[in-house]
Amino acid sequence: MLCNNKSLGEGPRPNSTLSSYLGGDSRRASTSAGDTSSKASPRTLNTFFGVMVPTILSMFSIILFLRTGFVIGHAGLLQGLLMLGVAYFIISLTILSICAISTNGAVEAGGAYYMISRSLGPEFGGSIGLMFFLAKVCACGVYVLGLVEAILDIFGQDPGEWSVGMAQGVRVLPQGYWFSVLYSSVLLLLCLVVCLVGAHIYAKASFITLLVVTVAILSILISPLLVGPRHFSFTHTLEHNHSITHNGTYTGFNSSTLANNLAPGYSLDYSTNRVMSFSTVFAVMFTSCTGIMAGANMSGELKNPSVAIPKGTIIAVLYTFTVYVLLFLLTSSTCDRLLLINDYGVFQRINVWPPFVIVGVYCASLSAAMCSLIGASRILHALAIDQLFGLPLAPAAITSQSGNPWVAVIFTWALVQVLFAGQLNVIAGLVTVFYLLAYAAVDLACLALEWASAPNFRPTFQLFSWHTCLLGMLSCLVMMFVINPVYSSASIVLLLLLLLFLHYRSPTSSWGYISQALIFHQVRKYLLMLDSRKDHVKFWRLQVLLMVANPRSSCQLISFVNQLKKGGLFVLGHVQLGDLDMLPADPVQQQYNFWLSLVDKLGVKAFVDLTLSLSVRQGTQHLLRITGLGGMKPNTLVLGFYDNSYPEDYFLQDPAFLDLPSLQAHFPPVRHTESPRSLQPEEYVGIISDAIKMGKNVCLARYFHQLPPEGKGMTLKSRDSMDTIDVWPFNLLSAQGSGSFADVCSLFLLQMACVLNMAAGWRKARVRIFLCVEAESGDQGWLAKEERFRDLLGKLRIRATIKIVAWDSVMRMLRGTDPTAPPSVSEEFLNKVNLLLKEHSSTGAVRFLYLPGPPADSSQSQQYLAQLDAITQGLGPTLLIHGLTPVTCTEL
Numbered sequence: 006m007l008c009n010n011k012s013l014g015e016g017p018r019p020n021s022t023l024s025s026y027l028g029g030d031s032r033r034a035s036t037s038a039g040d041t042s043s044k045a046s047p048r049t050l051n052t053f054f055g056v057m058v059p060t061i062l063s064m065f066s067i068i069l070f071l072r073t074g075f076v077i078g079h080a081g082l083l084q085g086l087l088m089l090g091v092a093y094f095i096i097s098l099t100i101l102s103i104c105a106i107s108t109n110g111a112v113e114a115g116g117a118y119y120m121i122s123r124s125l126g127p128e129f130g131g132s133i134g135l136m137f138f139l140a141k142v143c144a145c146g147v148y149v150l151g152l153v154e155a156i157l158d159i160f161g162q163d164p165g166e167w168s169v170g171m172a173q174g175v176r177v178l179p180q181g182y183w184f185s186v187l188y189s190s191v192l193l194l195l196c197l198v199v200c201l202v203g204a205h206i207y208a209k210a211s212f213i214t215l216l217v218v219t220v221a222i223l224s225i226l227i228s229p230l231l232v233g234p235r236h237f238s239f240t241h242t243l244e245h246n247h248s249i250t251h252n253g254t255y256t257g258f259n260s261s262t263l264a265n266n267l268a269p270g271y272s273l274d275y276s277t278n279r280v281m282s283f284s285t286v287f288a289v290m291f292t293s294c295t296g297i298m299a300g301a302n303m304s305g306e307l308k309n310p311s312v313a314i315p316k317g318t319i320i321a322v323l324y325t326f327t328v329y330v331l332l333f334l335l336t337s338s339t340c341d342r343l344l345l346i347n348d349y350g351v352f353q354r355i356n357v358w359p360p361f362v363i364v365g366v367y368c369a370s371l372s373a374a375m376c377s378l379i380g381a382s383r384i385l386h387a388l389a390i391d392q393l394f395g396l397p398l399a400p401a402a403i404t405s406q407s408g409n410p411w412v413a414v415i416f417t418w419a420l421v422q423v424l425f426a427g428q429l430n431v432i433a434g435l436v437t438v439f440y441l442l443a444y445a446a447v448d449l450a451c452l453a454l455e456w457a458s459a460p461n462f463r464p465t466f467q468l469f470s471w472h473t474c475l476l477g478m479l480s481c482l483v484m485m486f487v488i489n490p491v492y493s494s495a496s497i498v499l500l501l502l503l504l505l506f507l508h509y510r511s512p513t514s515s516w517g518y519i520s521q522a523l524i525f526h527q528v529r530k531y532l533l534m535l536d537s538r539k540d541h542v543k544f545w546r547l548q549v550l551l552m553v554a555n556p557r558s559s560c561q562l563i564s565f566v567n568q569l570k571k572g573g574l575f576v577l578g579h580v581q582l583g584d585l586d587m588l589p590a591d592p593v594q595q596q597y598n599f600w601l602s603l604v605d606k607l608g609v610k611a612f613v614d615l616t617l618s619l620s621v622r623q624g625t626q627h628l629l630r631i632t633g634l635g636g637m638k639p640n641t642l643v644l645g646f647y648d649n650s651y652p653e654d655y656f657l658q659d660p661a662f663l664d665l666p667s668l669q670a671h672f673p674p675v676r677h678t679e680s681p682r683s684l685q686p687e688e689y690v691g692i693i694s695d696a697i698k699m700g701k702n703v704c705l706a707r708y709f710h711q712l713p714p715e716g717k718g719m720t721l722k723s724r725d726s727m728d729t730i731d732v733w734p735f736n737l738l739s740a741q742g743s744g745s746f747a748d749v750c751s752l753f754l755l756q757m758a759c760v761l762n763m764a765a766g767w768r769k770a771r772v773r774i775f776l777c778v779e780a781e782s783g784d785q786g787w788l789a790k791e792e793r794f795r796d797l798l799g800k801l802r803i804r805a806t807i808k809i810v811a812w813d814s815v816m817r818m819l820r821g822t823d824p825t826a827p828p829s830v831s832e833e834f835l836n837k838v839n840l841l842l843k844e845h846s847s848t849g850a851v852r853f854l855y856l857p858g859p860p861a862d863s864s865q866s867q868q869y870l871a872q873l874d875a876i877t878q879g880l881g882p883t884l885l886i887h888g889l890t891p892v893t894c895t896e897l
Contacts (some may be wrong), residue, residue, distance in 0.1 A: 753888020
């Protein structure tokens, strides 16, 4: 009789995935350092040898020989068949996903890792791939130790109680912990030699192995016809060295035996001294159903993968299901419950020739161990070639001249060897949990592909839907926790840590990201639902188009607007001057990647929109009209200020940009003394007029190069309580002065200040609102206006400090000595206003000023710009704002 192996009874059976990874990795034209040139494996395997044989071998393991009686003895025939049906239902759902993905294109070496990584991206694929590798390493160790214990049961010295009722073997092998390690090392060395010589040896022997296992199963099926009733006695040692003896009976086919075995009879398991339950027995039985990806992993060697994988996998699963059902019926009809629950090796006891079962166990264990070693090495090789984990796995990419990844094989062998010296039973339970997690990831990949509705997802296998994918994924996750909640939780934590690690490393790939397809699908759907006709002032958001001539001089402004947008749309716009009729190709298309790299480097949440036009004004019109989609279109235009100063090159100041020669080379140097202007004053003012005609708010930004940058890779300066956001909510160039504090433009300024104050870097800053009044006029009406303004701020929930500024002398300068004459904006008046602003707002971190409307006559453009330049001269970061949109609401 075979020795009891607790790791087989308690822990799940790992997936003995036949090495589909046989031969070289043919999916890449070039590899990493060393002799990494992989030769393409010839596609010579048909459906039977390439899919059916490996899948059947993977699902016919030592569980078939040693735990079938255990399941029937505790669960009974009815619940046993229920468990079998549920288990095969779960794996069948995953098989549908495997067939769908594998028939949507060529699946190369790497198996589940290749499918998941190419569908869900490198982070998810690399995480699952590494866990899949570890699962196969543990599986190899479990199988080798199981084979050693089975050998020692027959050939080991001092068999003890297990010799009761058994034919004596040639017991010459000494037993003990270190002897077990020695025997395991010898068997593992045999597997290593086969893998180093060539995985094709195992591929050729797989059919012979299947024949041997099939003969062992047939011997079990025909034994009741040739073996008469027998009685057996068993002595087991329980806790505190307490021994107990049971008597079991083999009755042959008997209706009474079948009737007694129909109902469940959960009792104490003699190997673990624990009372079994539906979940514990189901967990043991479910481990025999893993291994379903063995055929799909052979896709690189299959003549016609799109036909062989679905056909071969489904036939193999139906075949194994039929055999399990027959064995369940045979066992429940011929053996009483005491025999089944007290002897794992019942098939050997009742066999017409017991060595049939022994040879079957040996072949199944050795085959599973060898294929786990081969499979693990191929996964490691695939991970190394994809360079997801960097230098630590780089040597595993080295292959021999025939394409055999010998370094990965040796590395895997060494890792399994290390496990022999540890407590392998502690981690053996992780194996099936890892496999189920990988199967759930395959279902997730198929579900994502189906939900993304990508036109290129056209699998030839059509017997699936998103319902089967979702149900399969949930079923695998549930089964993980049924088998072992602790290990399942630990595996998910490990998966998350690996995801974070790979995300932090940001591996680049050209595989395509299913997340992008899903995002596109969902964004399109929600953009259609975003109806601009349903806009309401309560839910108004700032949606900005920031025109950037050269990002070298605009980085601080880009970062500032990124904070100012407060969850709204942010688009960087740029106009490339040129005529497409005179050019061989559109130069704009080649620039997008550089602008996107700039956005990533600055760490801003912005889109990029570029256009080609004969003039900056015409290009800006294009962008104002066509930028955005549906209800997400810019409502505010932000421009840099037009003056005669020469901008600073931020790229030369920040060390982070010095390490990016591609950006340095792409964006031209900033404007200097000999550079001609590409934009004239009339055209600049015309852009402002165009935006106002289109109903867009306009902001002119000046001196924002003085702000410290706030973005990714840069020093983030958080504002403190000493910083202020200063708002001057009235037209400083108008004779009306502060006559109205609550027009649309003034309220827009207040809203902008409030939004900025809500940004992360500006929350500690204080908002100051400056009200200019003529206190010397004797008219005390400004006091009532101030009170009404305070009430308005309360209704708008704006927390701010109101500062009263007397500007009688400024207004006298504007009106002149003749009160009947029209007001004249003199240079002296502009300088006086500038001094007033400096006096009260010089310490502000940023200032929001009222932007007067542009002149209708283009000949006055230079005068208009000169006035704006005069009042903002030397102020520091200032935003001149002309608001057209009602943005405040006092309603709930």
